[in-house]
Amino acid sequence: MRFDFSFVNQRNSRIAGFVLALCFVGFTLLSTNKLIQRIQENERQQMELWGIAQQELATSTDLNKPVNPLTFQVLTGENTIPMIVVDHDNKLLFSNNIDDRKLVQDSIGYVEKLIQQFSAIHTPIEILDRENLNQKMYYGNSYLIQQLRYYPIAFFLIVAFLGGLMVAYYKSTQQVVSNKLWTGMAKETAHQLGTPISSLLGWLTILDQHDVDEKILDQIKRDIKRLETISARFSKIGSLPNKKEVKLSAVADDLVSYMQIRMPKEVALHIHKNGDEKQVEVNSELIAWVLENLIKNSIDAIRGKGTITIDMSWESTAIVTVQDTGSGMSKKLQKTIFNPGITTKKRGWGLGLSLAKRIVEQYHGGKLRLAESSEKGSTFEIQLPLKQKYS
DSSP, rough: OOOOOOHHHHHHHHHHHHHHHHHHHHHHHHHHHHHHHHHHHHHHHHHHHHHHHHHHHTTTTTTTTTOOOHHHHHHHHHOOEEEEEEOTTEEEEESSSSSSHHHHOHHHHHHHHHHHHHHHHHEEEEEOEEEEEEEEEEEEEOHHHHHHHHHHHHHHHHHHHHHHHHHHHHHHHHHHHHHHHHHEEEEEEEHHHHHHHHHHHHHHHHHHHOOOOOHHHHHHHHHHHHHHHHHHHHHTSSSOOOOOOOOOHOOOOOHHHHHHHOTTEEEEEEEESSSSSOEEEEEEEHHHHHHHHHHHHHHHOSSSSSEEEEEEEEESSEEEEEEEOOOHHHHHHHTTTTTTTOOOSSTTOOOOOHHHHHIIIISSEEEEEEEEETTTEEEEEEEEEOOOOOO
16 A cells, blocks of 8 residues: 555645744734733823823922923823823813814713723823812823734735735646646547557458448447547647537437437437528537537436437527436536536546536537426536628
């Protein structure tokens, strides 16, 4: 048994990345919190100093004595800290960095609101005047602290956005690599099929020279031709297909005649053509591949006796519907049926409908959709643009 170390390395890398991200987040939160605490302590000291200066001015008995320059500088210095000074009856005496309009509209109510708000943030500072009357100074957080509290949120949103871009880029890169790998595998499969097909053609020539039933030879020839078609399909993956003006009914007729004798006898396959046929410009092999995939899915859905009906009509577009009498799909499956890897088969890869949709829509500019699905069966609809006529 061979152990896949690459999976372990990828898992360890993801765990390590997650741990580093958590450490980075924790460090950022801790650093921001410490910075806010330092600024709050500095603002507390400023307010205490302002209170001392205000008390010194209020307790001065000599009104003719010049104000201490340091006291004057503290009291008149600019800051962004919202504060109010009230008396023992909570009447406003002084305010700074407070919305004057709200004070004019509702002075008492707004002051009470500020007292409650600021008390929840900081302990008020008491100021005594010369008559020993109590005054209290309430203050809140400066504009800088308010902005810093939003910094971690903004920072993490930016990091999450950049991380999302990196993840999207990584996934798209992985998808490109995966597409190249599938394309390479398909082309290599087509190349490998070439040798046994050539060998089978040689043996068929030998059988043709002997007394072998013509009907058997015809069926062998058709199967070998089928292998050549499959090989050609694989070789076209990853490259733009060559499109030619064809009759869509001829492509469908050829496919139906081939599959009818190779299907379960309990399943009937019918084809109906409505109206005058109009030409389309398609790659016959790839469109036949799409129809074959839809028919095979219908056979699997029927699981016994049932009917598959192909309806063809030509209006503003060529419309082909493939309807079966199978068991239908669940609502959940209907939403994801065209996604790669979605399958109800035990041995299926879930690529058939995804490739079919890509062939119809990306290569031919048409549409492929699940028209309806219920307990009575499912209906897929293909729309292909008609051949443009130039005058």
